[in-house]
Amino acid sequence: MSSDRYIVSAPGKVILFGEHAVVYGKTAIAGSLDGLRTYAFFEKRIDGYVELNLPDLGLQRAFLWPASALPYNLVNNVDIKEPQNLNFNDVLLHKIKSIALEGQDNQQINNFQQIAAFTFLYLYTCLEYNSQTSCGMTIYVRSNIPVGAGLGSSASYSVCLATGLLLAFGHILSPYESNEQGIKKSSELINLWAYQAEKVIHGTPSGVDNSVATYGGAIMFVNGVIQNMMGTRSLRFLLTNTKVPRNTKILIENVRTRIENVKGFPKITNLILDAIHDISESFKEILGSEIMDDQELYTKTEGLIDMCHHLLNSLGVGHPSLDKVREIAAQCDLHTKLTGAGGGGCALTLIRNDVSKEQIEIVKTALTASPHCFECYETSIGGHGVGVLDASSDKSLQEFSECEKNQLAGIIGWMYFA
Numbered sequence: 001m002s003s004d005r006y007i008v009s010a011p012g013k014v015i016l017f018g019e020h021a022v023v024y025g026k027t028a029i030a031g032s033l034d035g036l037r038t039y040a041f042f043e044k045r046i047d048g049y050v051e052l053n054l055p056d057l058g059l060q061r062a063f064l065w066p067a068s069a070l071p072y073n074l075v076n077n078v079d080i081k082e083p084q085n086l087n088f089n090d091v092l093l094h095k096i097k098s099i100a101l102e103g104q105d106n107q108q109i110n111n112f113q114q115i116a117a118f119t120f121l122y123l124y125t126c127l128e129y130n131s132q133t134s135c136g137m138t139i140y141v142r143s144n145i146p147v148g149a150g151l152g153s154s155a156s157y158s159v160c161l162a163t164g165l166l167l168a169f170g171h172i173l174s175p176y177e178s179n180e181q182g183i184k185k186s187s188e189l190i191n192l193w194a195y196q197a198e199k200v201i202h203g204t205p206s207g208v209d210n211s212v213a214t215y216g217g218a219i220m221f222v223n224g225v226i227q228n229m230m231g232t233r234s235l236r237f238l239l240t241n242t243k244v245p246r247n248t249k250i251l252i253e254n255v256r257t258r259i260e261n262v263k264g265f266p267k268i269t270n271l272i273l274d275a276i277h278d279i280s281e282s283f284k285e286i287l288g289s290e291i292m293d294d295q296e297l298y299t300k301t302e303g304l305i306d307m308c309h310h311l312l313n314s315l316g317v318g319h320p321s322l323d324k325v326r327e328i329a330a331q332c333d334l335h336t337k338l339t340g341a342g343g344g345g346c347a348l349t350l351i352r353n354d355v356s357k358e359q360i361e362i363v364k365t366a367l368t369a370s371p372h373c374f375e376c377y378e379t380s381i382g383g384h385g386v387g388v389l390d391a392s393s394d395k396s397l398q399e400f401s402e403c404e405k406n407q408l409a410g411i412i413g414w415m416y417f418a
């Protein structure tokens with residue numbers, strides 16, 4: 001790394017349409033959530049140790065590994081800068097799982113913490129391989145994205161790790177040191193390596209989440225092809241976290257079982273996925289229409305939201321808490337669908353442009369005061385993708401780790417890759 005210290009940051013995401021279906025090559029439409037981001041501090045050290053701090057996951061003491069103990073011998077001989085055809089390295093992951101938790105000061109390490117450690121070590125080992133520059137590193141991760149709630153906390157974590165490590169090992173330059181074409185190439189590389197990290201966490205993800213966390217804005221995603229979408233920036237939403245914990249990897253596997261298992265009615269499941277695809281495509285058309293007035297646009301959109309929610313329920317990824325959110329929002333004539341992997345997590349309610357502040361407050365109060373104690377965030381879609389800040393002159397690790405979470409968004413001086 002040409003600097004000794006970097007802070008990187010990447011946004012969370014919300015999927016408007018196409019979750020689960022996108023894993024099977026159908027269209028999804030998703031956007032970044034600028035208010036909700038992960039921030040990671042990377043600092044060189046000289047003692048050959050790698051330290052990972054994950055306070056948001058409740059990790060009491062940092063993970064600490066001697067860099068020399070990592071299984072570099074199992075890294076596939078790939079060109080780190082051209083990993084398009086990279087196969088996921090199961091042998092490497094298996095070995096990492098067996099060594100990651102050794103010697104961690106006897107602390108209890110829960111599932112979230114374990115997965116975060118495996119993901120980090122997988123990327124660290126792959127990206128340090130052949131690097132001449134490492135003598136250890138401290139990484140400190142902070143986020144204001146709720147973990148495991150469907151808003152892409154894992155993807156923004158993955159993008160932050162990929163960016164910081166690619167920079168640290170000299171595989172990419174920061175946007176300070178690069179021209180437009182170099183920045184474009186770097187963001188592609190970040191996205192590809194973040195996708196590998198997402199595979200550690202989710203098994204067989206589509207890649208939509210890491211693409212949004214890398215590029216920001218609003219995108220249409222199909223089969224790894226990313227297209228920017230205009231016109232979604234003015235759409236406003238209420239996100240409601242049901243706080244029902246769920247596991248994205250298992251939900252993705254459950255849908256796959258339905259497709260592959262005869263008893264799971266594969267034909268019907270495929271029809272549902274096709275219908276979800278048609279909804280994404282219709283949404284794109286509606287947004288692109290120049291003749292439709294706002295009232296017609298919102299009526300049609302609301303129809304798509306309802307259909308999509310019911311289709312996802314029939315795929316088996318719904319949850320009663322999500323239906324409860326729908327029911328409460330419907331009392332104020334607002335339409336809601338689950339977003340992300342489902343099974344709990346977050347619901348997305350469209351706020352039409354004729355809805356007043358007072359009405360929104362009524363819905364929010366009804367949701368937060370319900371016995372479920374739902375948590376609400378008002379949001380619009382869009383904002384920057386991954387960014388980096390050279391912190392060598394003016395930000396210490398101590399300042400970063402001790403500042404209030406809401407001050408993270410106030411850090412200035414970012415250079416964005418996208």
Ligand SMILES: Nc1ncnc2c1ncn2[C@@H]1O[C@H](COP(=O)(O)OP(=O)(O)OP(=O)(O)O)[C@@H](O)[C@H]1O
Binds near residue numbers: 056147148201
């Ligand atoms: N702040 C964080 N610090 C470290 N690791 C994190 C952080 N946030 C998320 N992670 C990693 O992401 C995992 C959670 O991923 P999961 O897919 O369950 O949730 P999500 O990404 O919020 O939801 P979705 O994928 O449905 O959008 C955790 O196990 C952890 O490994």
Ligand SMILES: C[C@@](O)(CCO)CC(=O)[O-]
Binds near residue numbers: 018021022204341
């Ligand atoms: C459920 C899913 O469609 C979205 C999870 O945020 C999985 C994926 O696309 O990888």
